[in-house]
Amino acid sequence: MKSIGSMLTVLVVALPLLISAQTPPDNNIKWVDWNKAVTEARQSNKIIILELYTDWCGWCKKMEKETFVNPEIVELLNSHFIPVRLNPEDKKTLYSYQGKMVTARQLLVSLEKNTDQIKYPAILFLYPSDFSTVYSEEGYIKANSFKQLLRSHLNNLEKMTAKLSKD
Numbered sequence: 012m013k014s015i016g017s018m019l020t021v022l023v024v025a026l027p028l029l030i031s032a033q034t035p036p037d038n039n040i041k042w043v044d045w046n047k048a049v050t051e052a053r054q055s056n057k058i059i060i061l062e063l064y065t066d067w068c069g070w071c072k073k074m075e076k077e078t079f080v081n082p083e084i085v086e087l088l089n090s091h092f093i094p095v096r097l098n099p100e101d102k103k104t105l106y107s108y109q110g111k112m113v114t115a116r117q118l119l120v121s122l123e124k125n126t127d128q129i130k131y132p133a134i135l136f137l138y139p140s141d142f143s144t145v146y147s148e149e150g151y152i153k154a155n156s157f158k159q160l161l162r163s164h165l166n167n168l169e170k171m172t173a174k175l176s177k178d
Contacts, residue, residue: 045118058168099119138167
């Protein structure tokens with residue numbers, strides 16, 4: 012009888028705590044396939060963030076482990092951007108670009124004209140109006156700097172959208 016009373020006491024005390032407990036946030040970036048990203052960006056008026064990485068790049072791995080796991084960055088990317096990862100050295104995967112199927116390297120060359128000098132990791136920001144507005148950042152970016160960069164691009168998009176709606 013004592014054990015049943017003890018269990019009931021534990022339930023009475025623990026149940027409100029269990030009910031009020033929140034689901035922990037998802038600390039994973041929801042990377043989108045390039046072939047879906049363009050359509051999604053146009054429909055949602057979001058910037059595509061194209062993360063360029065290679066398998067051999069130590070700074071890419073550091074950014075993945077330190078910057079891309081920051082909860083604020085995960086939230087910003089998942090809520091306000093279309094995040095895409097691209098390995099320009101991948102020769103097997105094909106991507107749709109302007110009605111053609113291209114390799115990762117060909118896609119990169121089409122988007123960014125100075126590809127011979129890119130330092131990895133690199134981030135390309137492609138604005139949804141026509142995807143010709145491309146900004147790039149190269150090298151490892153710490154979490155706080157990356158948050159500021161993301162917010163800056165969100166502000167730019169808001170200004171561009173407001174200007175277009177006035178015209």
